[in-house]
Amino acid sequence: METNAVNYHRKINLRWLLNMAWRDSRKNHSRLFLFISAIVFGIAALVAIYSFKYNVQNDVNGQAATLIGADLSISGNKPVSASLKQLLDSLGDERSQERSFASMAYFPKSKDTRLVQVRALQGGFPYYGSIETTPAEAGTSFKKGKMALVDKTLMLQFNAHPGDSIKIGNSLFLITGILNRAPGQSGVVAGIAPVVYIPMQYLEQTGLLKIGSRVNYSFYYKYNKPVNMDRLTKKIDPTLDKAGMRYETIEGRKENTGRNFGDLSKFLSLVGFVALLLGCVGVASAVHIYVREKIASIAIMRCLGVKSSEAFLIYLIQIVGIGLIGSVTGAALGTAIQHLLPLLFKDFLPFSISVQISWMAIGQGILLGVIISILFALLPLISIRNISPLNTLRMSFDTVNPSRDPLRWLVYLLIMLFIICFTFLQLGSWMGSIFFTLGILAAFTILAAVAWLLMRVMKLLINDSWSYLWRQGFANLYRPNNQTLILMVSIGLSTMFICILFFIQSILIGQVSLSASGNQSNMILFDIQNNQKDSVADLTRKQGLPILQQVPIVTLRIEQINGKTAADLQKDSTIKISHGVFAYEYRVTFRDSLSESEKLTDGTWVGKAQPGKDVPVSIEENLAKRASLKIGDKIIFNVQGVQMPAYVSSIRKVNWGKVQTNFQVVFPTGVLEDAPQFQVLLTHVPSNKASAAFQRAVVRSFPNVSIIDLGLILSVLDELLSKISYVIRFMSAFSILTGIVVLIASLRISKYQRIQESVLLRTLGASRKQIFVITALEYLFLGSLSALTGIAIAFGGSWLLAKYSFEVPYTVSYLPAVILFFIISILTVIIGLLNSRGILNKPPLEILRTNA
């Protein structure tokens, strides 16, 4: 046989393939761009977040010194001993000290009071950066007299101005400047605990430093010559650790800040990735239809001698090209959008953020865009290999079953691996990544199953008793070339993502407002000295307010657990006790019964201690876990210098969500009554007016008592949450935009499927109105069912997230879901009808000719 007359080994001619890819796409550019525009917003979101992340990293590196304000800071929450003072005084070339604590501030002019964070400062701190004030010189000059710097939000709230007075404890200070930003403090933190700076030499006069007061002691050091900080901190670490103090260096702050904002950007990247995945569903469905429309062209090429691999490559090249264009467009948009991010985040960041073009972010975004468009386009693209040249003679001869193609399963696997790996890069947890991927897979499967079920049910339900228009409209859902599966999946997934974001926001906000509702306590008075206990209670009653709870609080530390100390922990890494257990200063109470928010999970509750025996204590379950404590374990507490042997008699579960005093350790009565202690009183104030009057009365008679007004905290939290939800909404807008693009793309594709049918109907005499109704019915049903399924999955998904991830009760607002349902359904119908208007308005012959 003369088979050698044929050259079977033609080499791949890349130039020709590129040329053919260009020629073949020539008349489809606008349609291809619509397909790929689905990934533009996802890439834009990711590039914006990545750019922001890199800029923050640069800024953190550049501004770390000003964040900490010194080369080294040391802090702790108890007064330093004489020996430690010797060490502290030997450090640094320049030294500063700060005492900070919560206290009530009183504004005599407006007669207003509010809990503030008092910072009493001595020395030249900050050595890097400055205390930002108006006027600027006030930041240093306030230390020269009995003057104060007051946080700008506080000044605004009470309409105070420089020159007014502020009373802290027993002392009156002149407000010399408005504090715009304390070193290393973000706007959000300032909102919760506004700062008031006073010079340390006047701290004593305030009379606020009493036993039991919760004071933070900070020491700041500057070195004039470079010092090996690593070696220095390693040397002082054991001594500081023993004294329960911690240190921070510029390098340490860099790492911590970088890590914190890394977490934030990871979360936001995931939101962006969701938008991108959504776009990918659009790409996959669009390419699927594109390939279907190209069957004839591919068959002709195959007929002329193009190999299956060459045909596949021609279209792969097109996808790479369009993916590249989409990614570059997305990257450009993302780079532009990143200018907005500093505005969004300015309240969360303790430093100013610069906006620079990040080529790294752009490169990552483009690469990701190209990879993901290829991966998702591969599913429909591999079917090109199976298109027979016989289609040139008869289209119906194409009988290849795509699910039998082994390559298809390989592509599924690649997509899964890609999603898991990308999510891992964002979350850093394989478990989380697998759950995320499985979640998406489950949503996809449910939507596909609903679509399949819908087609089956419709086929069974439709019968001759239905009117023609209804029959035709619903039959479109299952007839050949239907769009049911693709539209269900793309519309359903978009709805689901958008809805979950709304639900999570509603759960988090609902959680906070729940705490404030009803007759629960909304005002907490603390730092009440033992001898003030009864008078404060009397004053509360006189104001007509209930005493919901009054508890004594004793501060103590854990010195030994089953004979092991903090020093043993350092020597022996096998001891399974968290390091913080020994360093922490516990605020405990004593009582004879469990409170409403507590439930025993193990052991027996002992309400009264036996004199001369070890003290039975109840431990909160999380502390028990951290300290590896079991029933019967021995603990030696250090109650302000006095050792107290105890044992674990019970383990409790505590509902921390309730606004009341909750404790990690509860003692029985008969032990701590004579220990140095302070009292906490909880009450409920019915209005802001009553709250202000009560606060004034308390501060006037008991200046050392601090008050937390939960109403105020809630309003600050509400503001904070609305800022967070704004950021989340901003990011979810990318998903919404992508969802709309996917919807438009899917429906535009379906236009080409429907066109022949509608034209045929019109040719047979159907009126415009009839075609309008048929089309509207089909899309209304598709849109509403997809939206409904998406919302149902979102309910399930957010319930799982609430229960297992946020661990909060599931309370969602249904209104956004209802609104979303109507918007998606109506939008589907509108876009569907807009796509059909070309068919409705033109004579059938004209359309037949243009589509021939």
Next chain:
Amino acid sequence: METILHITDLSKTYQSAGRTLTVLSDINFIIAAGSTNAIVGPSGSGKTTLLGLCAGLDRSSSGSVQLNNINLSSLTEDQRAQVRNQHIGFIFQNFQLLPTLTALENVMVPLELRNEKNIRAKALDLLDKVGLAERGHHYPSQLSGGEQQRVSLARAFSNAPKILFADEPTGNLDAETSEKVVKLIFDLNKEAGTTLVLVTHDLELAAKTQRIIRIKGGKLIADEKTING
């Protein structure tokens, strides 16, 4: 005389709704190189299926197709594609031009696949032969049916095929255009010395060939020479 196409015991069956559908059954014939042949038969007789098998567009269920001494049944789809590119020309009822390529580019594709030289000049020369040299830059949608079929003819002859398969080449054309296209097919065929296999139900067109093979119900029922034979 040299044989270009040798069909032996050719059968084609399809599985449809659980039943076996026999479209062609035990077809045997030989086509001589350089001859002109028509396969005729009523609609659904299997003539297009037979053309598809002869041209290597499909695989037979049994029997063999030997084209230019190459057993098509033993080749993979990609190998058959190479055979089509190097030995076969096609003309279809609905022209089958690539809609996104210009007339000239459509003619160039088979030459490009063969990696030939002076492709553009050769394609232009072919377009000139079919009278469309001036319309090379037009897209198929900008050409009339007759013009599209002429482009298709130029493309079919571009790879100097040993055998040309034409499936109802005048099926979509009016009488006047049909006549011109048919004349062109036969003229070009004669000039190139190509074997022509024409599938049609137009007996007048079939009569212009040297031989008519009649198919009915998937079976070869007659094989006769015409007055040209």
